[in-house]
Amino acid sequence: MKNLILTTAALALTAGAAMAETVRLGTEGAYPPYNFLNDAGEVDGFERELGDELCKRAELECTWVTNDWDSIIPNLTSGNYDAIIAGMSITEAREELVDFTQGYTQPSPSAYAGLTEGLDVKNAVIAAQASTIQSAHVAETGATLVEFPTPDETVAAVQSGEVDAVLSDKDFLVPIVAETDLMFLEEVRLGGGIGMAFRESDDELRGKFDAAIASMKEDGSLNAMLDKWEIEGKF
């Protein structure tokens, strides 16, 4: 009964709203500089700025939603939001579940960071966020992989000595290495750049964002934005 009342209330309230197309953008909100929650509790970062600009160019109204990294793809396919813009690298395994736009970053280097120099990263205990290209890479190298649900916990695990090093996007680690005892050990290039992900049945919407990304590459505004957030690689 309670549900019924809420549903009716929700319908009554939304019936009058203009039918302008609203696109819900899903992100993680825990991966600076790509996306994070600022002090006011709002989604902020490179992808916030990028997403807002893309929506403006595609003449869409966009709202931001945060979702746990682990369930970010299932919640897209079941329709809770319309696109993922969450520092997600384009990989073949993910292509089977969702469709990506063209990359809006170059294939960016991933980096190992630890507390001691000269660590053999193929023979050590390495932390990575679960279901990422980095965790897949660690598993391939034969090192011992310890997975964590959030990026922040992978760094905390190094600092507490639980693991020897962390493998993550270099852009995520740069400010951490600058401000803490962690140091860079080694770099690897993984994935095919970061793109927005859409439902496979949603080609029309994906086309709009793809065109908007292309236009930002052309007029150089994407490069300016990458510079501003200190993300490596230019178009």
Next chain:
Amino acid sequence: MLEGLQWLSCYLTTGKHMGFYVSFGTVLLLLAITAPVALGFGFGAAMLSRARIAPISWIGKGYIAAVRGVPDIAFFLFFVIALDQGIEWLLHQARCPEWTDPIRQGNDFVVCDIAKMPLGTSPQWIHETYGFALAVLTFAIVFGAFAGNVLYGAMNSVPRGQIETAEAYGMTHRQAFWRILVPQMWVYALPGLSNLWMVLIKATPLLFLLGVEDIVYWARELGGSKMARFTDYPHGDWRMWYFLVLLVFYLAFTRVSEIVLARITTKLSHGQATVGGEAQRKAA
């Protein structure tokens, strides 16, 4: 740069921290709504289980057995998605009969725009309210099954002589149930129900599985180390302190619950043919 207390008072009043404080309210509201709804579900299930017509009692017993047998976390992951898609499927059938595309396209679940629950155009708070309502319903179904089992046992614990006396006075089956059995069964149900209440308090972090930002989510988000480039309040790994706050909150809340439940037990034992009731009679 701000120093000491001034820094702390600014830090603790950021928009993010407001979200953290609000989430305490969310958890309390969830408990306040879920507990009576779950009790209602349980009462219904217990009544059905006691029905003299076999197929009806199977419904009650089947519900209790099925839900009690499924691990909570599987229930919270599977059932909510199924419920959400079920609602959207029904709306889709009602509102878009001319739609010809399949609803399942590979991995995608696609319904027409006006069958979305909530609508894609709805403001964020409606999405959150809807998620919260789904959470309440799911919690109520899970805890209702356990409460049903407790109440069923409690109803059977009321001495048979009480019902026989009621019938001897000429009460109908229904009158004997509502006037004699129900008022007396609570004292037998209370230990089991108070256990459930304690478990329910501690089960609230499952909210995050349902997309509701609860206190554990915020504690993790706020406690994680913050870099000076992305915040005015950089700090190291402070998760321990935030989780300590949660510990105090949960301990205080369960302690208050214990006190209240002890009082209710005393009140319900009054005049009952139980050990507790007998002790009260002798003390008086």
